[in-house]
Amino acid sequence: MPTITFRPDNLAATAEDGEALTTVAARAGVPLRSDCGGQGACRKCAVTLQAGGLRDRAGAPLAPDPDGEVLACQAVVAGDATIAVPEESRAADLTPLAKTLGHVAERLAAHGVAEPLAMRRCLRIDPPAKGDSLADVDRIFDALRTADPHLRRLSADLPTLRALPTVLRQSGWNVCTTIVDGPDASGLANVSLACDIGRAMFGVAVDIGTSTVAVSLVRLDTGRVVAAAGKRNGQIRYGDDVISRIIWTEEHDGGLEMMRAAVVETLNEVIREACEAVGIPTSDVLALTVAANSTMMNFLLGIPSGPIRRDPHTPPASWLPLFTAGELGLDAWSRAPVMCLPTVSGFVGADITAGVLATGMAEAEGLTVLVDVGTNGEIVVGMEGMLVCASCSAGPAFEGVGIECGMHGAPGAIEGVAYDAAADQVAIEVIGRKPPQGICGTGFIDLLASLFQAGALDRGARFQRDFPTARLRVGEHDETEFVVAFAGEHGATRDLAVRQSDIENLVRSKAAVHAGISMLLGKLHLAPEMIEQLHLAGGFGSRLDVRRAVQIGLLPDLPPERVAYVGNTALAGAHLCLVSREARERVRALAAAMTYIELSVEPGFMEEYVASMFLPHTQTERFPSVVRAATG
Amino acid sequence: MPTITFRPDNLAATAEDGEALTTVAARAGVPLRSDCGGQGACRKCAVTLQAGGLRDRAGAPLAPDPDGEVLACQAVVAGDATIAVPEESRAADLTPLAKTLGHVAERLAAHGVAEPLAMRRCLRIDPPAKGDSLADVDRIFDALRTADPHLRRLSADLPTLRALPTVLRQSGWNVCTTIVDGPDASGLANVSLACDIGRAMFGVAVDIGTSTVAVSLVRLDTGRVVAAAGKRNGQIRYGDDVISRIIWTEEHDGGLEMMRAAVVETLNEVIREACEAVGIPTSDVLALTVAANSTMMNFLLGIPSGPIRRDPHTPPASWLPLFTAGELGLDAWSRAPVMCLPTVSGFVGADITAGVLATGMAEAEGLTVLVDVGTNGEIVVGMEGMLVCASCSAGPAFEGVGIECGMHGAPGAIEGVAYDAAADQVAIEVIGRKPPQGICGTGFIDLLASLFQAGALDRGARFQRDFPTARLRVGEHDETEFVVAFAGEHGATRDLAVRQSDIENLVRSKAAVHAGISMLLGKLHLAPEMIEQLHLAGGFGSRLDVRRAVQIGLLPDLPPERVAYVGNTALAGAHLCLVSREARERVRALAAAMTYIELSVEPGFMEEYVASMFLPHTQTERFPSVVRAATG
16 A cells, blocks of 8 residues: 655555545645635645655646645545645644644643554564474564563453464464553553554544534544544434433333434444545544543443432442443444543543543642533532532533524534624624534623623623614514524524523523532632633633633633633543553543532522522622723 | 251352252262162261251151151252261262362362452442442442452443443342452452342363363352363364364364364363252353363364464464353353463463462472373473473373273273283272273273283283183284173173273373373483372373382382372362462463473484383383382
8 A cells, every 4th residue: 555654744644546635644644724625726735745646636647836736635646655745735623623632732742642542563573483382472472562662461362362373374474463452450451463454543532422422533653633523412312411311211111222322323423424534444443532421421331320310419430441342332443442531420420530631730730620511511620639520500502502593613603703783793703614504602602792791681681672783683482582693694594593592591501600610619718719720621612702701700700811712621631541541541540539529419509500690690799800891 | 048058067058949958968069978879778868957947859847867867868958957967978079080179179278269260249238328429330349349358450341330220229239249350460350240149159160181071160169169070072073182183173164163162062061060960050150260281272262273283383372361151152151251271382281280280399399290191191390490391192092082992080980900810800990889881091001010910911012812811812803802891790781802902002102101201301311210209190090000000111110109190180270270369370370480392303202202112111120110029
């Protein structure tokens, strides 16, 4: 198979002759721009051929233009080649779901791509000499240990042992092995034989949210994401939130199995989508890591979750063993190990331990807070190595679920809104610069803040019917609604409007998150202004206007530089575990160190929640910057 | 279920109401005599009822006789009972295959029944209190660690995790777990849930010989053998020795799978036989350990063995991971772990490492030799911690294979022979005091020695046609034969005769063994008279007359007290591994410490072999005691 090497990164991928160069580049971890959709019109994917040759799609040799460049979108592979990719031809983040790539890169620099959960290693072994009675499998183990001194204890399973004597001799002692992590922390690694020498190795990091399933396809040798994909969780047809889904499984014969099948189906669709994007078969996925909230993790594994919804909300397991893709029905190499990240409690799951890992907050000095706004809101407070966590029932509004024009942070979602009351115009930013199809979490934050600031919403988050605008109207069910984009405006194909009930939904969410933060800090006798760093995580957009999030009272009133929107940290933590043994060991230690506090039984929680239902809060003195902006 | 306790041992077994008391006694590890076959005639099974009640087979309460005794063979269970078993009512060794029980008992005293390969532990767990978010599986792990502090790292598989939340709550937090060893030396143990609280736990130790498959059924709590069974290896239809079987698998499509199926079928038959003897279902077998020569081990696992028969005789694996009974198709609990003992080389297998473990020879001071006479002969020399081993092609003659009247050491086999030339009478001892059906290895040793001493065989092991006896005759194919028992004599149903070709077969075997011992000692510059202890192992009888074995030149001329017939040490070593973690770790260390010497390439081997084809040897000066006996 030809090998294509991309400079200056020195990332390489094997390819089929005739394969599109853009696909190979993505697989190598160097995604290219494709502003015109591969039509050869925009010239944004120009690269330089440094060695070897390329052909055009008709099969003719591809000649460089006068600048010495070729358009990658017009080129197909014709043998080995070396391609230089200028900075301006590179695609930015693959999708908003992979927003935290930069963050992961930083953490990877700390943890290193070392001992990924699985790896391929091809060996040329000396055949046994006369009088040498060393067993075949020990000969392979010795060769692997020589190549990788950290591979201390190795094991092989029955299919491998059965294949070994024949494969070794038929291949002329030239074999490819796959090495996967053994049982948790046993230090044991399992060796399998693979016959397809030279293939690259990939892993999939998974985040199963109640609303959205997201994956990153990662090259296990470089640690780089080569594709990302996300999709609405197919379990939504059985209920919007975890509690209603648990009840559904309990009230339907075979309900748990249907629930399991639904998420496996969604997950397999996104795995296939990511693999297709870079032209690899799903059998090249050699390892998976999964972050998910406790109930989603149980559903993936087919474990009953009834106890989670009943006091004391006991999860079945905090720790989980390594599974195989085959055992879980996942579309990957059937023996690929599947690491499910550890859980803290029934309502603080592996998505949060992954987030603590990915943000590095346990290593930070000073008070650090992680707020993950998903279908539930989870909060982790870290200070001087202490980690305390809690959960609040935020609901899925910020993920766009339960809101007519809501959607998750995918291309086509309005992620930024600015309402100019004087002109009665709404400026929007859409992910992927496409026509708007709906509004995602960050868009709603901007919208609430804009409307409140303009006076279209009062402090009780009620639309002011006398506010002078053509965008407020009475819609279905006699409900007041605000039109963000009329059909035709910004290319919208229909009116995108937010109703009074949608606003209430969003406010309940933000109130739950804010009350959770306040209660947890109060419980620890810490004041919000002591927070040195607040990580806001979640898959609800690709950018967050911190000032706006404070204006609506979602977050405490902190200077913007102390708040970072860190995207999907669950996915980022899973990604780290895929490529670093140190990360896998670290996340287990973090989960064990996290103390769970049950907020709902804390006195004063309901009062704080009700006070937080106002914009920004009943106690405006807690939001001096908002007061200053309004009066200033 | 009623529990029957046997005194003074304090061994107990649960039983069904109406179950035969003798079956329950066997299951508890207290086998009773049954000289009349359970007819109530011999009164050898008299026991005393100390508490509780028994019924007769018709269901009436069983009244003790005037001595206060009841006949166990007439009694069935009727609720809990305590039974005192006098020494004279106990059965001796279960079968000759379990001859080494005493030996194992001694080693067990050293290793202890500690951390068997699997164990059941029933738990009553405190349900979670309000605010306690400890996960279900961690609650079980904590309870197990409290009960067994050595259980450090625990794991649970997917079926267990799926069952856990429901079983825990439906059982009222009162569950039975099975704990099995995790992957080799990982220190990890896997926990499963079992619903059948109160059942005893059993394991099976297996020895797969080329000719015979033998098992011991062992109670995992007490370490005692409760039943034993053995059977001709069903693979014999594909060839008598390992080389011919390897060739057969190579020359037939699907041959390896047929070979595998044949031994699995035999093994499952003996497992079922042993379980039926003590009235347990095979699903109560929670763990298995397997000793076997390298080729038999490969065949059991379905691993191709071709390289073993070709220079340099490379085995596929010396170390083997834990398998499950289900994966290997064995008739036991499907998740029962199967430990295959480690192998040294293609011709020194797990049967020999098991033997080194069971005899404790590695810990002995002075020169110690283990000679295992099976279908191959293997020799291990130990001195001051050094272990050197070799193999010689003895052939299966001493196991009765390839000899018309030969059989393995099972009930009905003539195991002792004394020929009185003056009276022309042959006195015989038969295993199980039954009518003779054939002759086993120790019987052949006696026979050769007797005939040689009487002058019926010359030093070249040829029958002397002019020897005055009615027992020498010309049989089929004009071949001279000696009748050990005529039909009707000793209850024989047919003439049991040994032919000249049988004698030659046996002499080739003894020559190979003797030449092997001589060569290996010579290679190490050690003289036979330096041997302080020689362990003669093998399943060829239940008793060995050392003097006779020296007379025919099977063994070097050592004082009888330095030679011990230790029976089936492969089975004994497997038994130890079943019930002791220390033994499992020890046997792996022993295998790694053993150095294999390939005798066939040593100069002088063929000369030594040919010289050993005489009775006792061409160099009679090596056998001074034999010369003294002949001349004295």
